[in-house]
Amino acid sequence: MVIGMRKLGMGMLLPVLLALAPLHAAQAEVPFFEAAVKAGDLPPMDQRLPKNPLVVTPMEGQTLGKYGGELRTLIGNPSDVKLMFVNGYARLVGYTPDFEIRPDILESVTVEEGRIFTMKIRAGHKWSDGAPFTSEDFRYWWEDIANNEKLSPAGPPASLLINGEMPVVEFPDPLTVVYSWSVPNPNFLSELAGAAPLLIYRPAHYLKHHHERHIDKKKLTPKQRIMMKSWAANHNRLDNLYKFDNPELPTLQPWRNVTPSPATRFVGERNPYFHRVDPQGNQLPYIDKLIFTVSEGKLIPAKAASGDVDLQARGLRLQDATFLKENEERSHYKVLLWETARGSHFTLFPNLNAEDPIWRKLMRDVRFRRALSLAIDREEVNDILFFGLAVEGNNAVQKQSPFYTEELRTKWATFDLDKANALLDDMGLTARDGDGVRLLPNGEPLTIVIETAGEETEQSDILELINESWEKIGVELFTKPSQRAVFRNRIFSGETVMSVWSGFEDGIPTAQSSPATRAPTSQTSYQWPKWGQYFETKGKSGEPIDLPEAQKLFDLYERWLATTDDDEKAKIWREMLEIHADQQFTIGVVGAILQPVVVTNSLRNVPKEGVYNWDPGAQFGVYHPDLFWFDK
Structure with a gap:
């Protein structure tokens, strides 16, 4: 310190x-x-x-x-x-x-x-x-x-x-x-x-x-x-x-x-x-002035390419870069490609605080979370949607961080259908319906409804590719988009069983960076919203942590707060990152995506x-x- x-x-x-x-x-x-x-x-x-x-x-x-x-x-x-x-x-x-x-x-x-x-x-x-x-x-x-x-x-x-x-x-x-x-x-x-x-x-x-x-x-x-x-x-x-x-x-x-x-x-x-x-x-x-005009998200790339903006990054994806570059001369702008620093660009959040008792038990079983991660073909997602330029792996840290290791990036995040199927079988989810979809303990098909804020078509494209690989382990995926406020409220209340958002914002932490987001300290951590709410409200609402591995993260965070020794802080960071990679509390897919930035020539x-x-x-x-x- x-x-x-x-x-x-x-x-x-x-x-x-x-x-x-x-x-x-x-x-x-x-x-x-x-x-x-x-x-x-x-x-x-x-x-x-x-x-x-x-x-x-x-x-x-x-x-x-x-x-x-x-x-x-x-x-x-x-x-x-x-x-x-x-x-x-x-x-x-x-x-x-x-x-x-x-x-x-x-x-x-x-x-x-x-x-x-x-x-x-x-x-x-x-x-x-x-x-x-x-x-x-x-x-x-x-x-x-x-x-x-x-x-x-x-x-x-x-x-x-x-x-x-x-x-x-x-x-x-x-x-x-x-x-x-x-x-x-x-x-x-x-x-x-x-x-x-x-x-x-x-x-x-x-x-x-x-x-x-x-x-x-x-x-x-x-x-x-x-x-x-x-x-x-x-x-x-x-x-x-x-x-x-x-x-x-x-x-x-x-x-x-x-x-x-x-x-x-x-x-x-x-x-x-x-x-x-x-x-x-x-x-x-x-x-003198900023002019913010509301537009449908899917129209932002086209409007940017038409010269309707002076500075734009929000609403633009790497997939838009080629189209935007083609219109540079005609619309008098240039396209810059900036680095990003998130732990993962696209992340799945199993809701460990889901209200439904069957889904809550399922989401809290680490074998289930590991199986879902192992059954994602990240290389396919990268090649098809990101020109092979993304980094495949967990919602961890990027290479610029002193804590980066290959194991943090790849643990339980390689494509291994055999291991994924074995984990689900070990959980007792062996029964299947006529379409090959595994059955839940109550006899219903194992169909995961993944909720999104409905703002980016990219999320739907990635989920479609994930669905194709999850079908091979007997898991069905259904996407449910909604407005951002509704999306968040459903997660906070436990109605959502799994959601999609970007990964940890600080993907290049140092020992002095706060690891608060890696512990149950915020309601906006979609993997454990009620534990985060419990902390934020000092126990007046939400639920106390009742999973040993999550409690361990919270205890480590409190140790990080208490120490002034940089070496000890770094040691705590590494332990927290290792727990996340092992437990798959969030399931990262791809990261280090380049961000297009459109800047008018003047x-x-x-x-x-x-x-x-x-x-x-x-x-x-x-x-x-x-x-x-x-x-x-």
């Missing part, structure tokens, strides 16, 4: 020094705001910036830019408007392209003994509506939201819980916030830096008007008093910093969504109080090479989209 903390300390130093570097003389106003400044509706730029703005230096291959333009992109459904928040990637602390953590919104962070985090806010930093951003915004979240039973019935997020202990939170002055525990919390900064981060602040000046603790009930009309009975629901509806669907909610992101839902076209306008500048003192972002500063990943990475976020600009 000492090495990790040294790296962190050095990583945090550079932006602070840059922020203190003298800027050029007063800069020209951002053209987008000139009229508002002239009319007196907006203060000039030097009064909108913090006293010490974050100076962002372009990376190698990037240049200083010019103001203006509207960046067009396509999203698959209205809820994806949150990608303005994800890709804007303004965080208290954030990852660099090298995946080191450095201050961003914060001016500095001091870490003592790995357990005391003193956060300094930039003097003069303001929300997008011009209100001051201070420690009061942190206090409001901690005292009035996280610890309010009506707004947060389960209390503060479980990710803040270390050995059963919540942090001591202090606000010494308007620019200082201190989080401390009695033991180290190695997850804290990475939680703050995530694509969907732990948001420990809120715009108090806005939300207080909707909070019973801050409303003078004597001044309310009778109708307003009645409405106060549902104040918590109204507060939660308005408080969506991450979902980004309330245009009235102030933000700290480079662009603010100005389009209320429901809509099929969302507009993000530049934040007049954004805290970053380029080395010449020009306030970022360079681009858009500058998009790296030619990059890693397209959710967390860490925030898709384009770590490459600073606020530095992207149009050269027209």
